[in-house]
Amino acid sequence: MSARFVRALLLAALSSCLLAASFQPLNLGPVLAWFALLPLLAALQGQGRWGAFALGGLFGLLVNLSLFAALLPIPHLHFYQLLLLCGVFACYPAIWCALMAGREIRSAWWPWFGASLWVLLEYAKANAGFLAFPIGSFAQTQVDNSWLLQTASLFGEAAITFLVVLGNLLAWQLLRGATGRKIAPAMLPIGLAFAFGAWTLHGAPPAVAGGIPVAVLHSNFSAFGPDHVPTAARMAQTEAFLRRGPPTGARLVLLPESSFINPSVDPALLDSLQTQVDAGHFVLVAGVAQAVKFDRGSVVVATAERKVRAGAWIFEPRQAQPRRYDKVHRLPFAEYLPMAGWISWPAWLVSPPLEVVETRQAHAYPTSLGTPVGIMVCWESVFSGHARSLARDGAGMLLQLSNEGWFSGTAAGRKHNATVRLRAVETGRPVLASVNAGPAIIVDRFGRIVAQGASPGSMEWLVATVVPATELSLYTRIGDLFVALCALMTLTTFMLERRRTT
Secondary structure, eight states: OOHHHHHHHHHHHHHHHHHHHSSSOEEEEEHTTTTHHHHHHHHHHTOOHHHHHHHHHHHHHHHHHHHHHHGGTTTTTOEEEHHHHHHHHHHHHHHHHHHHTTTTTTSSTHHHHHHHHHHHHHHHHTTGGGGGOOOOGGGGGGGTTTTHHHHHHHHHHHHHHHHHHHHHHHHHHHHHHHHHHHHHHHHHHHHHHHHHHHHHHHOOSSSSSSSSEEEEEEEOOOOSSTTTOOHHHHHHHHHHHHHHSSSSSOOOOOOOTTSSESSGGGGHHHHHHHHHHHHHEEEEEEEEEESTTOOOSSSOOOOOSSSOOOEEEEETTSSSSOOEOOSOOBBBTTTOOTTTTTOOOOOOOOOOOOOOOOOOSSSBBBBBTTOOEEEEEEEGGGGGGHHHHHHHHTOOOEEEEEEEEGGSSSHHHHHHHHHHHHHHHTTTTTEEEEEEEEEEEEEEETSSSEEEEOOOOEEEEEEEEEEEOOOOOHHHHHHHHHHHHHHHHHHHHHHHHHHOOO
């Protein structure tokens, strides 16, 4: 291996460190993400396609390892499985590097091609069937960049990724001697995005200004280790905390994912919850499952179904039975076995999970609050299409229920919350996120945090007054049209470059 290629490998590794530091827990993305690709671009200089592919693969592997390290405590997950998963996702930046290698850097089309190509690959990663994993986008590094974040209301998460990657490529062109006049056209959309964000937030209503009083539970139960609380004890503590009463005046109360396991077999528990709802005159949305996630043992459930159910129950005052929401997006290999009829997964690679019931279509639930609510459980918040469907169906606010107990002590919960804030801006809807073992948050429709859990104790209430929304954002109306435009841009710039060089 030549010294030149070793230097290129070190530059690619440096680039991965910069991007990893852009995410939680360091959260340096509002500044660092705009320069994170520069060492990688330097490494690509003079490389052939395969050399560039290898450099991009190393970059992607290291970034994904930093993102997915929080998964290691999960039972039955081994390091070699994590390494394989990260290797699959590393193919996307590897392809980007291979297609960027050898292109004329000073060309006016080069940054447009590179940014739109990155968006296409990121979109492919987010929609790759059971291998879809929309975590780790450049957009997710910018949730604290309030002005830029508002662009998501127009064209979604992909537009923010496009702008940040475009900024990296423009910075590299400047370092390589391009003139300001030459790169000015590509700088224009970045300037317009910041101007739009400043205009949107200027004179925007305060984060809390009238509306519905809400109470969101932040709990802190670890799923493993010396601080682990058994399921029955955790449920009892949650019920007792709720029985002491949510904050006075709360009309909507939200509890985390899997707050109650298989409550159908305990009529006394259901009666207790309904009694509290009737007495307090509030709507209760609680995370309910028939089994503990990642539990491979036999589970006794009061049902004739061959699959267990996981989602949320909605309790209304003076209502005979709670309404049930079952998840639309299940977690592959944890809540179902992908392509089980086609692939015989080896036991050393995949431990057969308890399969969870799947709902085919997301829809909003009318409530006595005067506004329908849309529900997202676990990683459903990482899929922009899910939140968009809820807003289109009339949801005035979105409710996110998560259990980060498997990742307790890591930054997984904060990384997850980045997607929650993106969904708020994309749909123009406030989002309430009730989280176990991670920071619960209440976010307004501009992605601003209204309240955030900070107590290291076992439980606390987050309270706010949330204003539901009815108007559909542009992104909610047009969906991922921007991604289609990126595909057209990639093809157009490719053809123009071919024409210029022939």
